[in-house]
Amino acid sequence: MRNAVQDKVIEYPDSDGMPMADNTLQFQWIVTLKEEIGVLFRDHPDVFVAGDLLWYPVEGRPDIRVAPDVLVAFGRPKGYRGSYRQWVEDGIAPQVVFEVRSPGNREAEMNRKLRFYDTYGVEEYYLYDPNRNTFAGWRRTHTGFEPIPDINNWVSPRLGIRFELHGEVFTVTRPDGRQFLTFDEMDTARVLAEQERQQAQQERQQAQQERQQAEREQQQAEQGQQQALAQAEQERQRAERLAAQLRALGIEPEV
Incomplete structure (x- = not known):
């Protein structure tokens, strides 16, 4: 006979009831x-990227869970998920996770997350505190998680992105050299790019108009030259006819 535990349907909530961020800087x-x-991985159908998504690593244990601020799972298709249930994802744990710390995050909570990511197979874990402007990282070795000692200018083995911390400025750079931008910065960049595109289009149109004007002037010059040559030929033929008439009268025309 099935017992009550076996008959019970295990639920894996899509939300832990906690806010995604405590302040606008963390959210940004x-x-x-x-x-x-x-x-960056838009054209890679087997790379899944999510933010604030509950990750359940163990089937039958909905109490074992965490919602990384950002997770990246290689080998998993894109698409909607209410949560990341690892046994449904071919047993693949997110290889890369990010946490963006807020003033409300206590050390005990951050240490618990570090142990969680170490226990359940994360390869790279990065922690950024935008209020203190500090950045740290851990990577998996044969003995487990190890802190990345020289994190400045560190390039993520999985993502290929570079992290740089200079004074009060923290930057993340893509493999092609372009920096990560906020929505506001991306919007400004789009506006500038559109302005540059319109200006380039206007310059192309002006160049085309100037080229067409030059072609018209060249055609007019060629037509004028052809008319001058035709007129000269007509004058030559008229002179020859006149000379022939004079010779017929016994008069030798002057050269």
Whole structure:
């Protein structure tokens, strides 16, 4: 006979009831990292990127869960998910996770997340504190998680992006050299790019008009030259006829 535990349907909630971010600065960085990494792997159908998505690593244990600010899972298709249930994802754990710390995050909570990511197979874990402007990272070795000692200018083995921390400026750079941008910065960049595109189009149109004008002037010059040559030929033929008439009268025309 089946017992009550076997008959019970296990639920894996899509939300833990916690807010995605505690302040606008934390939210800005979460969205920037998630969206820019998503754009970076936009053409890779087997790379799944999500933000604030509950990850359940163990089937039958909905109490074992965490919602990374950003997770990246290689070998998993894109698409909607209410949560990341690892046994449904061919047993693949997210290889890369990011946490953006807020003033409300306590050390005990951050240490718990570090142990969680170490226990359940994350390859790269990055922690950024935008309020203190500090950045740290851990990577998996044969003995487990190890801190990345020289994190400045570190390039993620999985993502290929570079992290740089200079004074109060933290930048993340794509493999092609372009920096990660916030929504506001991307919008400004789009406006500038559109302005440059319109200006380039106007310059092309002006160049085309100037080229067409030059072609018209050249055609007019060629037509004038042809008319002058035709008129000269007519004058020559008239002179020859006149000379022939004079010779017929016994008069030798003057040269």
